Structure formats: structure tokens, C-alpha cells
Amino acid sequence: MTILHLGHQPADLGGIEPALMSTDPAGFDADLDVNAVKFTGGRSHSSAFSLAFPPPAGDLWLQVRLRAPDTSSADFYYKDVSVLAFRDASGNTVAELRGRKSTPTIFARASGDTVTDGANGIDKGTGTVHWINVRVAVGADITIELHDGAGLMSSATAANTAGKGKPVSAVFGNTNMHSHFGDATWYYAHIAVLDGTPTIGRRFARQVPGMAGAHSQWAGTLAALGDGNIATRMSSDTAGQRQSATLAGPAGPSGAAIAAVHIKAVAQAGTSGPGSLAGFLRIGGVDHDASAAALSSAVPEQVIFSWPQNPGDGAVWTDATLPAEIGLLSAP
Incomplete structure (x- = not known):
């Protein structure tokens, strides 16, 4: 499994400020996280936000939990709107989820040589929770599939002889989300982007460092x-330094199958010193290092390290064998 993006925190998304984060349990799955992105506004509300990721080698899959606006007349969009747009490296829109003014429906649109709209769609509903899963495939044709949970609700295909590229960003339009004259409230959470692996049925539990672990060699x-604040950091000026921690926060539904353990860091190389970073798991007093990833010195970037099996014994993960500590290792 190759992960291109994980998370809905302000450090993960462009256009999201800390003030938009809410602990209202209506907005998120408490088995997976402790907050959601919350919007409250009238029918002309407009607050687009976005995420960027590397181009996928295979089909792109995106998942997001959307809780629709909560007013009785919020079923309908105020205008025809772009709910979610996928764009290539040249800024071209290759596929979209669209909202219809005349119905409370979210549907798929492929934007190749021509624009093709999918039939049917998701009935947005009032205060309804949707686990939206989207597949976008770009080649000689552009195909988009919209799933609500596991159900395929809308799909569209358009020829791509003009050669539009694979998506490298997704923009949530977040505009005119309802038709009600007064304010309504809606939420986004649990955003994930995978390369070639369906997001259907997958969930990602987010934990954060708790207490200091066996290694405390970094400054800060x-x-x-x-x-969740990029401006507050820990740092290492010497290759080979380790920093580890126990974990706090939701660990996912008890007894659920665990496909992998991931460490996500937002990191940046300095102008001198170590230029790479590796994640590691500490199990039974032993450190298990992932391969190091080179970092940019220009801007902070998301780096993800993954373990599909327990590196201690090669077995599948269970609740009982999850690592006691996770950590980061500065590398040359």
C-alpha cells in the first residue's frame, strides 16, 4: 500500500486554520480521531481548501468522511457547485464531484476532451454521514467513480487524447453547500489518498506522541x-540521533483487522547537517528502522513510513502486538 496523503489537520491541508477544528463528536469517528474540520455559514458560504500529493503510479483513491449540512432545507445546493476537483500538474481539472442545485445529489464528472457527467449520485441528505470513496484513473481515458461506502453511486468516462496528467492535488470547493437562508453546520474528517489501493472499507486511526520513550536525543x-503546528518542531543536527515516544489517542475499533502501521511526519532538512529521515518502531526493546527518505530544505513536507507486518516476527498485526513506541531517526 502506497499512501499519498493522510489527515485532516491544519498541517495537512491548505486553507484550514486551527480555529476550524472541532471536537464535536458529530463530525468524526471517535475510534479514529479526536476532531474534525467544522464549517458553519449561510448558503453563500465559500471556503475552499486543498491538499497536494505526488502523482500516483496507478489509480488514485481518495476517502473523506462528510457530514452533510444539518438544517431541514439543507438538502439542496444553493447553486451548481464543485464539491471536489482533482487537478493535474498543469492545473487542469481532470475529474470532479459536483453538486446539483435542482436535487440534493453529488455526482461524478470526467473532464477530458469533453465533459461527461455520471448518472445518479449520492443523495446528500440532512445531517447525513457519508464515507465517500473516489477512484480516478487517467490514461487514454479519464474515469471517475464515486462510492458512498462500498456502493458505486455515480461514474463517468471521457476520452483524454489531449493528454491531461494524473492528479496531484484535490480541491474541496466548500461553496454554496446548502440552500437554507440561515446558517448550517457541516464537517469533513478522515481524509486519505492511496495509490492503486481501494480506500473502500479502510480506516486510519490517528495517534500522537504521548510520553517520552527510550530515546530522547533530539532538541525541543x-x-x-x-x-499539528508546523511552526513548533523538534530537531536533530547529527546523523544517527533517535527520538521515540509512546502513543496516545484512538487506536481504531477493537478487534478489527490491521492492514499496516504507519508513521507520518511533517519534516524539513536544514541548511546543514542530516538531510534524511527514517521512522522506526520499538518492539520488545528493539528498534526496527524503515528506509530513510530524503528531505527538502526548502519547505516542510509529509513523509510516511509503513510496516505491513510486525517487523519483529513477520506476523500480521493484532491489537496485542502493536508497537509500544514509535520514533524518528536523523539520517545522512
Whole structure:
């Protein structure tokens, strides 16, 4: 499984400020996280936000939990709107989820040589929770599929002889989300983007560093690694230094199958010193390192390290064998 993006925190998304984060349990799955992105506004509300990711090698899959606006007349969009647009490296829109003014429906649109709209769609509903899963395939044709949970609700295909590229960003239009004259409230959470692996049926539980672990060689405070603020950091100026921590927060539904354990960091190389980063798991007093990833010195970037099996014994993960600590290793 190749992960291109994980998360809905302000550090994960462009256009989201800390003030938009809410702990209202209506907005998120408490088995997976502790907050959601919350919007409240009238029918002309407009607050687009976005995420960027590397181009996928295979089909792109995106998942997001959307809780629709909560007013009785919020079923309908105020105008025809772009709910979610996928764009290539040249800024071309290759596929979209659209909202119809005349019905409370979210449907698929492929934007190749011509624009093709899919039939049917998701009935947005009032205060309804949708686990939206979207597949976008770009080649000689552009195909988009919209799933509500596991159900295929709308799909569209358009020829792509003009050669539009694979998506590298997704923009949530978040505009005119309802037709009600007064304010309504809606939420986004649990955003994931995978390369070639369906998001249907998958969930990602987000934990953050808790207490200091066996290694404390980096400068700064451990709280900086879990506060979601890029401006607060820990740092290492010498290759081979380790920083580890126990974990706090939701661990996912008890007894559910665990496909993998991932460490996500937002990191940046300095102008001198170590230029790479590796994640590691500490199990039974032993550190298990992932391959190091080179970092940019220009801007912070998301880096993800993954373990599909327990590196201690090669077995599948269970609730009982999850690592006691996770950590980061500065590398040359």
C-alpha cells in the first residue's frame, strides 16, 4: 500500500486554520480521531481548501468522511457547485464531484476532451454521514467513480487524447453547500489518498506522541510533534540521533483487522547537517528502522513510513502486538 496523503489537520491541508477544528463528536469517528474540520455559514458560504500529493503510479483513491449540512432545507445546493476537483500538474481539472442545485445529489464528472457527467449520485441528505470513496484513473481515458461506502453511486468516462496528467492535488470547493437562508453546520474528517489501493472499507486511526520513550536525543519538546503546528518542531543536527515516544489517542475499533502501521511526519532538512529521515518502531526493546527518505530544505513536507507486518516476527498485526513506541531517526 502506497499512501499519498493522510489527515485532516491544519498541517495537512491548505486553507484550514486551527480555529476550524472541532471536537464535536458529530463530525468524526471517535475510534479514529479526536476532531474534525467544522464549517458553519449561510448558503453563500465559500471556503475552499486543498491538499497536494505526488502523482500516483496507478489509480488514485481518495476517502473523506462528510457530514452533510444539518438544517431541514439543507438538502439542496444553493447553486451548481464543485464539491471536489482533482487537478493535474498543469492545473487542469481532470475529474470532479459536483453538486446539483435542482436535487440534493453529488455526482461524478470526467473532464477530458469533453465533459461527461455520471448518472445518479449520492443523495446528500440532512445531517447525513457519508464515507465517500473516489477512484480516478487517467490514461487514454479519464474515469471517475464515486462510492458512498462500498456502493458505486455515480461514474463517468471521457476520452483524454489531449493528454491531461494524473492528479496531484484535490480541491474541496466548500461553496454554496446548502440552500437554507440561515446558517448550517457541516464537517469533513478522515481524509486519505492511496495509490492503486481501494480506500473502500479502510480506516486510519490517528495517534500522537504521548510520553517520552527510550530515546530522547533530539532538541525541543515532545509536545511539538503532536500539536499539528508546523511552526513548533523538534530537531536533530547529527546523523544517527533517535527520538521515540509512546502513543496516545484512538487506536481504531477493537478487534478489527490491521492492514499496516504507519508513521507520518511533517519534516524539513536544514541548511546543514542530516538531510534524511527514517521512522522506526520499538518492539520488545528493539528498534526496527524503515528506509530513510530524503528531505527538502526548502519547505516542510509529509513523509510516511509503513510496516505491513510486525517487523519483529513477520506476523500480521493484532491489537496485542502493536508497537509500544514509535520514533524518528536523523539520517545522512
